[in-house]
Amino acid sequence: MLCLWALPGHAQNLVTNGTFDSGTSSPWWDYAAEPAVQTVEVLDGRLCSTITEGGEHTWDVILGLSDLGVVAGQHYHIAFSASADAERTIRFKVGLGDVPYTDYFIRNADLTPTPQLFDVTYLNLREDPAAHFQFHIGGSPGSVCVDDIVLEPVAAPAVPEYVSPSLTGHALKDYASTIMIGTAVDTPTFLSSPIHNSILTGEFSSITPANAMKMNIIQPVQGVFDWVDADALLAFAEQNGMEFHGHPLIWHTQAPSWLEDEEFDRDTMIQIMYDHIDALVGRYAGRIPFWDVVNEAIEQTDGVYDYRHTFWYDRIGPDFIDLAFQRAHEADPNAQLVYNDYKIELMGHPKADRVFELVSDMVSRGIPIHQVGLQNHWFITPDGDTADLPDPAMLRANMARYAEIGIGVQVTEFDVRIGRPLDDAKTQAQAWVFGEVLQACIEAPNCNRLTVWGLSDFDSWVPGTFPEYDFAHIFDANFVAKPAYHTMTQVLSALQPDPPPIEGTGGAVGTDTATGTDTGTGAAAAGSEDGDESSSGCSACSVGPAAVRGGASGAFGLLGLLGLLLRRRGRS
Secondary structure (H helix, E strand, C coil): CCCHHHHCCCCCCHHHHHHHHCCCCCCCCECCCCCCEEEEEEEEEEEEEEEECCCCCCCHHEEEEEEEEEEEECCEEEEEEECCCEEEEEEEEEEEECCCEEEEEEEEEHHHHHEEEEEEECCCCEEEEEEEEEEEECCCCEEEEEEEEEEEEEEECCCCCCCCCCCCCCCCCHCCCEEEEEEEEEEEEEEEEEHHHHHHHHHCEEEECCCCCCCHHHHECCCCCCHHHHHHHHHHHHHCCCCEEEECEECCCCCCCCCCHHHHHHHHHHHHHHHHHHHHHHHCCCCCEEEEECCEEEEEEECCCCCCCCCHHHHHHCHHHHHHHHHCCCCCCCEEEEECCCCCCCCHHHHHHHHHHHHHHHHCCCCCCEEEEECCEEEEEECCCCCCCCCHHHHHHHHHHHHHHCEEEEEEEEEEEEEECHHHHHHHHHHHHHHHHHHHHHHHEEEEEECCCCCCCHCCHHHHCCCEEEECCCCCCCCCHHHHHHHHHHCCCCCCCCCCCCCCCCCCEEEECCEEECCCCCCCCCCCCCCCCHHCCCCCCCCCCCCHHHCHHHHHHHHCCCCHHHHHHHHH
């Protein structure tokens, strides 16, 4: 057996019986949620589970260990070997606390019949004398074996020096005075991947918390607020001169069970909403310039787009949106307040038109709304169909009509998921979308922020939600830049890059958050205000490939220069 905890220089392993050489599984425990069934035994010095009836999720079958004492602010090294009778993905996590109880899913592990070693170091944020270590293994029937399990305190790992792969010589963040490029950050990856964090600070100007501010995390028990994850992400952003985008205040998804299950009346629901907004916005007043106040409140029912029936709408009524924006403004009068939604990017789409109607009405009545978040989740089907990809003209027209009513727009959750299998045609279509959406935002006088929803495929939200899809981001699962990244840097190269920040300033960007306009030293956005593509100075970015929009076959001049990169991607 490979007993890593006994190697010279390693601290004491906190895991009891991590090698199973004694032939017993104690004190490890097992769990199977009905209808899942598993049998657990030690075989050849490994802890093995045979799952005869699977569950719907990986967490329906668990191998776990409890009562592990961990310390806040300490880095821990986690290692184990694992195998399965066939290819399958498991997840391992650390569970901390009681009320609230917090899960950190540290890593997915892709298993094969050959035992593999998995190794990671993560920063623990919470003190807990009785933490849990768990393998979530199924899912589907089959067998999984684990061995040589280590959880030990170690020194903080070195953060690798980042050198941008940009072929233009400038990272995405080098144009922040014209357009700020940000990314969503999920806490477990932030706590466990120095490479991720090196790219984060080396390429991006802003952070949006992917999950750390959602209500089930922030207020898991009514009146009990958990700030640990959000505080850590915001502190990191501030230490690195990055802007922070609060997301979200009011949403119907990822809500705590106490709110979903209890039938509160209108007055109580309004007070719950106010208390939640007051707590979040009040705590971070003056530190977070943008808040997604209401998220995804419009949906299609019987062919008509209107208010989504959620516990907020059903218990309060349609004025819950007005009330939320008014309360957020009271909590921080200087913050920019955003309505955020998907499928609202293109003028002429019925949902986009309904949301524009909603926002226009709010503006006319003096409700304090300042911006609209155009999420921009696009996809290419497994058979290569690109019909869902955006029409750039309609995207520009949509941005323009918001400018006419004095409302800013942001690209807030940008990704382009690709149906398996991956190929060069899909990769090129994806890169085209990233270039076009970025170009449209640059040209719009009321758009100066674009956030990609996760920087890499390593910790993508996509496969867990859309099993037939993956590869949605601008860095791959090995943190290698894709053609989509290089297309974005080529678009940006038509602009004047910012001068290097003065040492000690933290790289602050000069932008008037009250109007969303540039006050820095960067050049004006490329292109005319009416969206004339011929003036953009970016011949590789403003014309789509024939398979996407019927454009010229020479539109991917940039990608032609990246032949080696494309060939590498085709083998991935």
